[in-house]
Amino acid sequence: xxxxxxxxANEGVHHFCIIFATGWACLAGGAPVxxxxxxxxxxxxxxxxxxxxxxxxxxxxxxxxxxxxxTPAGLSSFVEGGGKVFTVVxxxxxxxxxxxxxxxxxxxxxxxWATPTGTAKYQGGADSGTPDNQGGDGPRSTPAVSSSRVFVxxxxxxxxxxxxASGKGLWEKDIxxxxxxxxxxxxxxMSPVVDGGLVYVAGGGAGQSMLAFKQATGELAWKSGEGGxxxxxxxxxxxxxxxxxxxxxxxxxVSVEAASGKPLWKFPFPYRVSTGCSPVVAGDVVFCTAGxxxxxxxxxxxxxxxxxxxxxxWRVTGDKIMASLWSTPVQKDGFLYGxxxxxxxxxxxxxxVDLKTGAVRWEQPGFGAGQVxxxxxxxxxxxDDGQLVVVEAVPEAYKEVARFKAVAGKCWSTPAxxxxxxxxxxxxxxxxxxxxxxK
Numbered sequence: 001x002x003x004x005x006x007x008x009a010n011e012g013v014h015h016f017c018i019i020f021a022t023g024w025a026c027l028a029g030g031a032p033v034x035x036x037x038x039x040x041x042x043x044x045x046x047x048x049x050x051x052x053x054x055x056x057x058x059x060x061x062x063x064x065x066x067x068x069x070x071t072p073a074g075l076s077s078f079v080e081g082g083g084k085v086f087t088v089v090x091x092x093x094x095x096x097x098x099x100x101x102x103x104x105x106x107x108x109x110x111x112x113w114a115t116p117t118g119t120a121k122y123q124g125g126a127d128s129g130t131p132d133n134q135g136g137d138g139p140r141s142t143p144a145v146s147s148s149r150v151f152v153x154x155x156x157x158x159x160x161x162x163x164x165a166s167g168k169g170l171w172e173k174d175i176x177x178x179x180x181x182x183x184x185x186x187x188x189x190m191s192p193v194v195d196g197g198l199v200y201v202a203g204g205g206a207g208q209s210m211l212a213f214k215q216a217t218g219e220l221a222w223k224s225g226e227g228g229x230x231x232x233x234x235x236x237x238x239x240x241x242x243x244x245x246x247x248x249x250x251x252x253x254v255s256v257e258a259a260s261g262k263p264l265w266k267f268p269f270p271y272r273v274s275t276g277c278s279p280v281v282a283g284d285v286v287f288c289t290a291g292x293x294x295x296x297x298x299x300x301x302x303x304x305x306x307x308x309x310x311x312x313x314w315r316v317t318g319d320k321i322m323a324s325l326w327s328t329p330v331q332k333d334g335f336l337y338g339x340x341x342x343x344x345x346x347x348x349x350x351x352x353v354d355l356k357t358g359a360v361r362w363e364q365p366g367f368g369a370g371q372v373x374x375x376x377x378x379x380x381x382x383x384d385d386g387q388l389v390v391v392e393a394v395p396e397a398y399k400e401v402a403r404f405k406a407v408a409g410k411c412w413s414t415p416a417x418x419x420x421x422x423x424x425x426x427x428x429x430x431x432x433x434x435x436x437x438x439k
Contacts, residue, residue, distance in 0.1 A: 037081045038418040040144035041191035042278060043373065046236045048330040050375040050417040055438045056390045062404040064434040066421065067109030071430040073120070074099075074138025075189075077371075077413040078423035078430060080106055081145035082164060085416070085423055087430065088139035088152060090120045097121065099139045101152045101160075103167060106421060109432060113167035118154030122187055138427065140189035140231070142414070144199065146215055151194060155187040157203045161218060171218035180205025182228065189231035189276060189326075193245065195258060200245050203229045210247055210256055222261030227251040230275035230290075231326070237281040240303040246279045248288055253279060253299070253310065267299045267310035276326030282334060282355055285313065289324045291342040296322030298355060314358040319343075322358060326412065330374040331355060332393045337379050339367045350381055352395050364391075364398040371414040382406070382415050386426055388433075407431050 042048045073090035080086075084103050091100045097120035103112040120138065144151045149170065150162040157175040162168065175181040181203040193200040198212045198221050208223035227249035235246045236258070243258040252269035256262060272292040280287040289296035297315040301308060316322040319342040327348075329338025334355050341348030349363035350372070368384030378401065379391040388406040392399040409428030416423040420436030 036418065037145075038079055038416040038423075039081045039146060040079055040194055041077060041142040041233050042235075042328065042414060043416075046193060046233070046278065047281065048328065048373045048414070050373060052417055052420070053376045054378060054380075054417070054420075054435045056378060056401045057438050058402055058404065062433075063422070063438050066107065066432045066434050068407075068429055068431045069104065069109045069111070071425045071428065072138075073427055075140045075412045075427070076138075076425075077142040078416045078425055079143055079145055080416055080418035080421075080423060082148070083107070084112060084145075084164065085432075086143045086145060086150055086164075087425060088117065088141060088143060090138045091116075095119070099154055101143055101150065101162060101167070103150070103164070104430075106418070106423075106432070109430075115160075115162055115167040115169065117152045117160050118156050118158060120155075122155065142191040142233075144192045144194045146194040146199070147197075149215055151192040151199050151215070153188065153190055153192045153201050155189070157181050157183055157188050157201075159192060159199070159201055159213065161199075161215070173213060173218060175201065175203045175211065179203070179208050179211060179223070184229055184231065186231070186274065188229065189233075190229060191233040193234050193236060195236050195245075196243070198258070200234055200258075202234065202247055202249065209249065210245070210254070210261065212245075212258075212261060224256050224261035225249075225254055225263060227254060228271075230271060232275050233278045235279045235281060237286075239281070239284055239301050240308070242308075246281065246286065248275060248277070248279055250275075253286060253288055255301075255308070255310075265301060265308040265310045267297075267312070269297060270294050274325070277324050277328045280329055280331055280336065282331040285355055286310070287329070287331070287336060287355060289322055289329075289340065291319055291323045291325045293318055294323060295319070296324070296340070296358065298358065313356070316358050321360065322353070325369055327369050327371055328414075329353070330372060330379070330393075332374055333395075335361065335393075335395045337374070337391075337393055338372050339370050339381070339383075341369070343369075345369055345384060350379075350389075350391065350398070352398075354395070361395045362398050364400075370411050373415050373417060375417055380415050380417065380422065382411050382413075382424055384411050386411050388415070388422075388424065406433070 076088035250271035327339035409426030
């Protein structure tokens with residue numbers, strides 16, 4: 001079987017061209033580079049990759065902190081668009097603890113609006129209102145922003161469309177009530193995905209598990225397939241020239257055409273207890289991972305006479321090598337980089353994995369169950385204790401460039417890099433750091 005590694009290496013060029021029109025900014029000591037929004041979970045292209053370039057010249061110090069605000073309870077990440085950042089927190093209102101989408105000024109951290117989007121009570125855990133709850137109870141879904149609208153998928157599987165300027169509700173869809181949906185243990189953690197004027201979620205019943213709605217009106221664009229949801233957020237990809245949405249359902253990977261919902265290919269992958277990692281795409285190769293003895297696997301997507309097929313490349317079972325709860329890796333030049341470990345909170349390693357074979361090239365302990373993004377040649381790794389670590393994304397060895405204590409509290413959320421600013425949050429606080437000012 002031949003893997004198109006040229007296609008893998010060229011993925012970054014594709015994303016660069018997509019973002020090109022967003023404008024120039026002066027980062028990394030004044031050099032002109034692309035500045036871009038970070039509009040949804042794991043970035044605009046859902047791959048954890050930013051087209052921006054940074055300087056890591058703060059070794060031994062800390063980049064300037066522009067603001068710091070409370071972000072009580074929950075694991076929702078920040079997203080940025082139109083000069084605002086959005087996340088979901090837990091707040092007490094008259095009826096009790098609630099999931100609340102908040103909008104902040106990206107430059108100052110000033111709160112602009114706050115809109116409740118659901119009840120904050122979670123199956124199998126304590127009240128999310130408990131201060132610094134070590135079980136992680138609280139909103140886990142990250143908003144998405146597109147065309148002056150913010151989309152929030154609540155833990156009870158209600159998709160909300162809010163006006164980005166005011167927080168006013170524009171439309172909503174109850175997936176359980178209207179599409180025969182069924183929630184999952186610990187309730188939904190899936191984030192909505194936006195692309196091409198549509199917003200994608202999953203959770204409906206037979207024949208309508210995967211759903212797409214028109215962003216402007218909430219009208220159903222298509223419904224497709226069946227299979228119970230996991231806690232994983234879908235991934236966007238263009239494979240063999242076809243734009244597609246890849247879901248990790250309880251039956252495994254399922255890909256559909258983004259515009260129509262037409263089924264393209266499937267790849268069986270076991271489900272046990274919980275799966276929280278998004279699929280990772282590298283050209284025509286797709287990686288998936290889960291804990292609870294499931295492990296990790298990669299498949300190659302081939303296309304013959306217009307028909308797609310997923311062919312297994314490798315599979316590693318068990319929790320010791322290739323299992324991850326929710327820490328989704330990034331890929332660069334055919335290698336995975338991420339916090340791939342199972343329930344090794346505080347101690348789990350950052351790993352580099354050869355995507356061709358599944359072999360671990362290097363690992364460095366002490367990161368836990370945090371998250372990582374890629375910008376140029378650097379990994380920005382947010383360890384679960386709030387340390388932000390800059391690491392060179394190279395397969396030869398672990399090469400740490402800089403680190404600092406960024407936020408207090410538990411960090412299972414994903415960093416967001418937008419217009420020279422790095423947005424981080426924990427179960428206690430959110431903060432913004434000015435990487436453009438670093439020389």
